[in-house]
Amino acid sequence: MEFRELKYFLAVAREQSISKAAEVLDITQPNLSRQMQNLEKEVGQQLFIRGTKKITLTEAGRLLRKRAEEIIELYHQTETELTKPINDISGDIYIGGGESYVMGLIAKAAHFVQNDYPDVKFHLFSGDSGTISERLDKGLIDFGIFIEPFDLSKYEYLRLPLYDTWGVLMRKDSPLAEKEFITPEDLWDKPIIRSRQSIGKNKVSEWFGKRDEELNIVATGNLLYNMSLLVEEGLGYAVSLDKIINTSGNSNLCFRPLYPELVSHLDIAWKKYQVFPKCTEIFLKRLREILSN
Numbered sequence: 001m002e003f004r005e006l007k008y009f010l011a012v013a014r015e016q017s018i019s020k021a022a023e024v025l026d027i028t029q030p031n032l033s034r035q036m037q038n039l040e041k042e043v044g045q046q047l048f049i050r051g052t053k054k055i056t057l058t059e060a061g062r063l064l065r066k067r068a069e070e071i072i073e074l075y076h077q078t079e080t081e082l083t084k085p086i087n088d089i090s091g092d093i094y095i096g097g098g099e100s101y102v103m104g105l106i107a108k109a110a111h112f113v114q115n116d117y118p119d120v121k122f123h124l125f126s127g128d129s130g131t132i133s134e135r136l137d138k139g140l141i142d143f144g145i146f147i148e149p150f151d152l153s154k155y156e157y158l159r160l161p162l163y164d165t166w167g168v169l170m171r172k173d174s175p176l177a178e179k180e181f182i183t184p185e186d187l188w189d190k191p192i193i194r195s196r197q198s199i200g201k202n203k204v205s206e207w208f209g210k211r212d213e214e215l216n217i218v219a220t221g222n223l224l225y226n227m228s229l230l231v232e233e234g235l236g237y238a239v240s241l242d243k244i245i246n247t248s249g250n251s252n253l254c255f256r257p258l259y260p261e262l263v264s265h266l267d268i269a270w271k272k273y274q275v276f277p278k279c280t281e282i283f284l285k286r287l288r289e290i291l292s293n
Contacts, residue, residue, distance in 0.1 A: 003075065005039050006068040008032060009047070013065050016054040074139055090119030091279040096132040097124075097145025098197065099224050101243035102162045102266045106145070109287040113279070120279045128197035128222050136271060142280050148265045149202065157269035161291060166204065166262040169224075169231050169238040169245060172254045176237065181259035184209045191218040191236030193227050198239060207262050228253060 011021040018036070022029040040047050047061035057065060080092060093113075095106060110122050125132075125141055132144040136155070146152065147164070168182045176186055184207060194217050198204040205212055218236045221227040227238045228245045232252055240255075241264070247253045268287070270276075276284070 001039070001042055003071075005035060006071060008035055009039060010065065010068050010072070012036060012048070012055060013057055013061065016056065018055065070138055070140060077139075088119075089117045089278055089282065091277050092121045092123055093143075093280050093283055094123045094125065094141040095143045095145070096127060096135055096141040098128060098132075098147060098195075098222075099126065099244050100145070100147070100164050100241060100266060102160050102164060103145065105160055105162065105290060106268070106287070109283060109290055112286045112290075113283050117279060117282065120283075126223060128195070130197075136269070139271075142270060142274075142276065144269050146267050146269055147197070148267065150267075152267060152269050154272065155269035156272050156274070157267045158288070158291060160266045160268060163263045163265045164241040164243075165257055166207075166239065166264065167242055167255050167257040169228060169240045169247075169253055169255055171231065171234060171252055173252075174237070176256065177254050179256060182256045183259055187237060187239075188215070191216050193217075193219045193221070193230055193236045193238040195224070195227070195240065196220045196222050203262060203264065204239060207258060207260070 008021070008025060008027075011025050012018060012032070015021040015024060018033050019029050022032040025032065036048065043060070043064070045060040046058050047064060049056045049058055077092065077094075093110075097103060097106075113120055114122070125135065127135070129144075129146050129150050132141070132146065133150075135141045136144040144155075145160075146157075168176065168187070170177055176182060176190070179186065187208070188210065192215055194204075194212075208215060216236075219227070219230055221230075224238070224240050224244050227240065230236065231238045239258075242255055242257065245251075245253060245255070247255050270284075
């Protein structure tokens with residue numbers, strides 16, 4: 001399987017048409033069609049469902065699209081790193097993590113680096129711990145921010161000195177808004193909105209004292225902003241971290257901490273024996289300096 005074939009395959013998947021993809025790629029339609037047929041023979045599976053109006057991907061095709069996008073992204077990152085002059089302090093730093101106000105420490109280190117080296121660019125990727133770990137393992141990001149508990153034995157990591165407080169995001173006119181804090185019993189009969197990361201065997205589920213299946217979980221998500229829109233519409237109560245959604249001023253929402261108190265520490269991790277470009281080494285050095293002060 002050649003790199004060119006992956007690029008052609010992604011073009012067909014994106015355009016949902018051999019003729020449109022051929023036009024974008026500036027090659028002939030018969031040539032592109034033949035190469036896609038050869039690709040299917042090479043992988044031994046059908047990749048396309050060829051309809052009368054458009055082409056869609058089979059399950060195998062969707063898997064190949066995901067892997068092809070990762071391969072091409074990694075190729076471009078590597079090309080950028082290798083083509084820079086040795087003494088040139090520039091480049092791209094990729095950081096993945098969930099939503100947390102602790103990301104402010106990362107932003108502070110990034111600001112220091114960019115002040116000294118304006119050609120260094122930062123790219124943030126949001127996702128749950130499983131997604132972040134997968135991208136870190138594949139080399140698609142340089143650093144991952146993980147909410148404890150998470151098995152970091154295969155990584156190098158630094159514990160960040162701050163922690164996040166768990167609580168409930170709700171409308172200010174909801175009955176529970178009158179309470180100073182929220183107990184598990186307060187939520188047992190309420191519609192709950194949970195982050196996908198907080199479902200399963202973890203501290204949040206243990207705090208509830210009930211299995212997830214016994215709770216009235218009406219929605220899940222991986223971005224608190226989107227979950228907050230559901231809360232604002234009255235869909236339910238979102239179990240979330242503090243200081244991410246602004247609940248001050250004219251906001252219709254408020255936040256109440258959990259009781260017993262539940263907090264989560266965070267770590268920044270990277271692959272063991274990782275050889276970083278100069279700009280990434282500088283970022284990590286600046287972050288260590290911030291954490292030591």
